[in-house]
Amino acid sequence: xxxxxxxxxxxxxxxxxxxxxxxxxxxxxxxxxxxxxxxxxxxxxxxxxxxxxxxxxxxxxxxxxxxxxxxxxxxxxxxxxxxxxxxxxxxxxxxxxxxxxxxxxxxxxxxxxxxxxxxxxxxxxxxxxxxxxxxxxxxxxxxxxxxxxxxxxxxxxxxxxxxxxxxxxxxxxxxxxxxxxxxxxxxxxxxxxxxxxxxxxxxxxxxxxxxxxxxxxxxxxxxxxxxxxxxxxxxxxxxxxxxxxxxxxxxxxxxxxxxxxxxxxxxxxxxxxxxxxxxxxxxxxxxxxxxxxxxxxxxxxxxxxxxxxxxxxxxxxxxxxxxxxxxxxxxxxx
Numbered sequence: 001x002x003x004x005x006x007x008x009x010x011x012x013x014x015x016x017x018x019x020x021x022x023x024x025x026x027x028x029x030x031x032x033x034x035x036x037x038x039x040x041x042x043x044x045x046x047x048x049x050x051x052x053x054x055x056x057x058x059x060x061x062x063x064x065x066x067x068x069x070x071x072x073x074x075x076x077x078x079x080x081x082x083x084x085x086x087x088x089x090x091x092x093x094x095x096x097x098x099x100x101x102x103x104x105x106x107x108x109x110x111x112x113x114x115x116x117x118x119x120x121x122x123x124x125x126x127x128x129x130x131x132x133x134x135x136x137x138x139x140x141x142x143x144x145x146x147x148x149x150x151x152x153x154x155x156x157x158x159x160x161x162x163x164x165x166x167x168x169x170x171x172x173x174x175x176x177x178x179x180x181x182x183x184x185x186x187x188x189x190x191x192x193x194x195x196x197x198x199x200x201x202x203x204x205x206x207x208x209x210x211x212x213x214x215x216x217x218x219x220x221x222x223x224x225x226x227x228x229x230x231x232x233x234x235x236x237x238x239x240x241x242x243x244x245x246x247x248x249x250x251x252x253x254x255x256x257x258x259x260x261x262x263x264x265x266x267x268x269x270x271x272x273x274x275x276x277x278x279x280x281x282x283x284x285x286x287x288x289x290x291x292x293x294x295x296x297x298x299x300x301x302x303x304x305x306x307x308x309x310x311x312x313x314x315x316x317x318x319x320x321x322x323x324x325x326x327x328x329x330x331x332x333x334x
Contacts (some may be wrong), residue, residue: 002044003053029299036061068292073270129153131254138196139231142238153250156239164226175201176226178217182207184226197230265289 022028036058043057067078129151137157145152163169167176167184176184184201191197208214208223218224229235241247265271269289274282 002047003056068270068289071268071270139229142234143231155242162239180211199228199230201226
């Protein structure tokens, strides 16, 4: 049966906790901005209509959120932190407003996080470009992004070579030519142990057997064999983007934005160790850390107005009198 906490100040000896939480407290400000009451409806299907009441799902979610905000990856240390810390706990307890002596556990966090994730996706922005590091470099990813109409700025992994030295590729006939002028036509597909799709090319054994270069070209095989990824065209386009002027700018952008964020999540938001099994569990942990990270950024965000002032050089000003166009240099003041 779903339990609900009555959110009222608990007073002892005429002491009000809320009155002693400063206005600038992060958790007090977060409480004013964050409304999680929609979780009651989302989690209602996971509770029965009778039996012992559970922890309030909103309280439980807030408690988990505090763990990521405080970089605490142990459940026991989280309970201890929220129960015993004096300075921080004033704001934390006001945010959670739970009885931490209540030892009941909840088994619905995985489903809860997945429901929240689905709610976030309802308001997702249209993706036109994707920026990631070389860890996401593989042919199926490049192919999927192109199918979705998304420009992928993912650097090609170091082992990939856009061409094979001395073996030019003929796209029309889908074959390679060796230095001796012998064709290496496409022979079939293959898969690696981890499921990557490959294309195989090889020459006729009779051609290689009579070739003077066989001792160095294919010393232990009947013929020279060439193995390429089945997504070579997608790799080629990604490689071209990577080495373009914009590709180099995007690399600097990733190194200055994406990498520091990931490092911050690992060092300060509980991702230095993931204590769950499986990719789905790790995905939920990553999602919670991202929620905590974005909440802190949101709370610190202060919109500022920008005033654009266009200034023209004296030379362009003189040219304007003769009908020439202006070249403006914009200046921005915050």
